Amino acid sequence: MTFDRTAGIDTPEGVRLDLTLAGVGSRVGAQLIDGLIKLAIWLVLFFSLGSRSEFGFTLVFVLYFLVALLVYELVFEALWAGRTPGKAAFGIRVVSSDGSPARFSAIVVRNLLRLVDILPIFYAVALVGVFATKRHQRLGDLAAGTIVIRERKGSDSSKSFGMGMQFDVPSGFDATTVSAHDVAIVRQFLGRVDDLDWATVTRLASRIAEPLRPKVFIPGGRLDDLDLLRAIVGFKAR
Numbered sequence: 372m373t374f375d376r377t378a379g380i381d382t383p384e385g386v387r388l389d390l391t392l393a394g395v396g397s398r399v400g401a402q403l404i405d406g407l408i409k410l411a412i413w414l415v416l417f418f419s420l421g422s423r424s425e426f427g428f429t430l431v432f433v434l435y436f437l438v439a440l441l442v443y444e445l446v447f448e449a450l451w452a453g454r455t456p457g458k459a460a461f462g463i464r465v466v467s468s469d470g471s472p473a474r475f476s477a478i479v480v481r482n483l484l485r486l487v488d489i490l491p492i493f494y495a496v497a498l499v500g501v502f503a504t505k506r507h508q509r510l511g512d513l514a515a516g517t518i519v520i521r522e523r524k525g526s527d528s529s530k531s532f533g534m535g536m537q538f539d540v541p542s543g544f545d546a547t548t549v550s551a552h553d554v555a556i557v558r559q560f561l562g563r564v565d566d567l568d569w570a571t572v573t574r575l576a577s578r579i580a581e582p583l584r585p586k587v588f589i590p591g592g593r594l595d596d597l598d599l600l601r602a603i604v605g606f607k608a609r
Contacts (some may be wrong), residue, residue: 378506378518380494384556385438390470390566392507395498400492401457407437408456440489445482449475450465458519468506468516472562481511540605543590554607557583557600564597576600 372405378390392468413435420427420434448457452471465473488497488509497509506518560579564572576596587603594602 404457484511
């Protein structure tokens with residue numbers, strides 16, 4: 372049982388997206404996998420430091436506390452687009468409540484409040500929040516403005532079309548007249564591309580690109596909608 376729900380989100384592009392929220396089952400499963408990894412970390416620390424002296428055992432306890440409750444999730448979620456190994460195994464990740472990638476500050480807040488969510492035992496406070504809120508948010512998510520979603524399984528043609536993929540701006544391409552506001556909208560869209568199915572990507576890219584085409588010079592012919600948007604961002608980043 373996953374108890375997944377769907378959250379409707381209105382994007383800055385004026386389109387309503389439906390994101391599948393991660394339910395209790397997938398989140399508990401992810402915690403179990405991450406817990407096993409943390410246990411392996413504890414064993415390494417204990418046999419390398421803790422078994423030698425009382426001070427070493429105390430040091431291991433402090434280090435493990437920091438790793439297990441703060442460092443582990445914070446580092447993975449910050450560097451791996453809201454995922455930990457457990458979350459990746461269950462196809463879920465942390466994003467901002469508007470569906471965009473979670474900011475580092477939000478990831479810090481949600482993980483600091485893990486110290487409360489874990490109380491009184493076995494994440495009892497977190498489970499209450501996940502069951503009680505419409506978007507399955509624990510206290511850390513509510514404070515940070517984040518949600519945990521299921522990643523969409525798209526076709527091969529829909530993978531890696533977002534900001535993380537290298538794109539060479541055509542020589543002579545000119546997007547000087549595109550406003551900073553328009554570029555911000557394009558960036559927000561491209562930051563969500565890898566979370567969307569291909570049909571939605573195509574529809575949104577067309578809607579965003581249409582009013583921008585008259586504002587850019589494209590040497591040597593037409594770019595498709597998605598490449599046009601990525602070329603605009605690449606041009607502005609120079």
